[in-house]
Amino acid sequence: MLTTEQIESFNNQGFLRIPQVFTPEEMDRLDEDLEFIIQTWATESMGWTGPWRKVYMDESTEKASKLISIHDLYFYSSAWMRAVTKPDLVSSLSDLMGPNIELHHSTLHAKPPETGHPxxxxxxxxxxxxxxxxYLDVLVHxxxxxxxxxxxxxxxxxxxxGHLEHITQTEDGPCTPHLPTTDYSLEDTVPVPAKRGDVVVFNVFTxxxxxxxxxxxxxxxVRVGYRDPENKQVAGQSLGRPGLMVCGRRPRLVGDLAFSTEQD
Ligand SMILES: O=C(O)CCC(=O)C(=O)O
Structure with a gap:
C-alpha cells in the first residue's frame, strides 16, 4: 500500500519511485531469465532514430550507440510473468489508478556499456x-x-x-516519436536514480x-505498461490485443463483445 504522501507526490509530479518492490532473491531469478531472453530472443540495434541523435551524441558516439530490446518478457519467462502480476506491485498501482488494472505490454531497454543509447x-x-x-508505466530496475x-x-x-504532438517524420522519412530538442531538454528534468529491485512508476503523459x-x-x-480497461487504445503498439486483468474486473462497455477464439 502506498502512503498518502506517495500518492500526492505522484499526482503532483507524474512519477514515483517505489523502493524494493522485488526482493534480492526475486531479482536474482529475474536477472537469470533476462539474461536468457537477451541471449536467445532480444535484438541489438542502433535504437531510436531521428535528428535528436545528432543533438545528444557526437558523430563517433552516435555511430557506435546501441540499444538491446524486446517486448513482452512474460511470453518467454515464468519469472517475468510472476513479476508483472506481483500482488504488492499491483496493489500500489491500484492506489494510483483505481480498482481495475489490465496489463498492456512490457519492453526491455538495455543500454550496453559506454555507448548505450540515450x-x-x-x-x-x-x-x-x-x-x-x-495508464501507468512501471520501470523495473x-x-x-x-x-x-x-x-x-x-x-x-x-x-x-495531456498528449503532445511528437516529431515522427523527417525529410529522410519516418523516425521514432520524440519531442523537439529545441523546446524540451534533459537539463530541465528531475533525475530519479534507483536501486536494483526498485520500480519507478510514471503517467503515460509524463x-x-x-x-x-x-x-x-x-x-x-524493463518497462511494464498497465491501463484502466475502460481506457481504450486509439493507436500504436499492441493495438487491439487484450491484456490480462491483474487487478479487479473488466467492466462491459456498450458495444463490447466477449473475446473470440476465432482468427480474424
Ligand atoms: O530506458 C530508459 O532510459 C528510458 C526508457 C524510456 O524512455 C521508456 O521506456 O519510455
Missing amino acids: FPMHQDSAFYLHQDGR LDDTSHENGEIRFLSGSHKL IHGSHINQTDRIRRM
Missing part, C-alpha cells in the same frame, strides 16, 4: 495512444542507476499537459528521457 524527451502516449491518461549509466529523468508535472550509459557495465530496465 533517450530523447518524449511521452509514452506517442507509442501507444489511449483515450485518456489512465535490474541494475542500480545513476547519472553515469543514464538514470530515468522526468519533467515534473508534465503529465498535466515527459521523460535519459542520458547515455558511460559506464563499463550494461544498464537494464
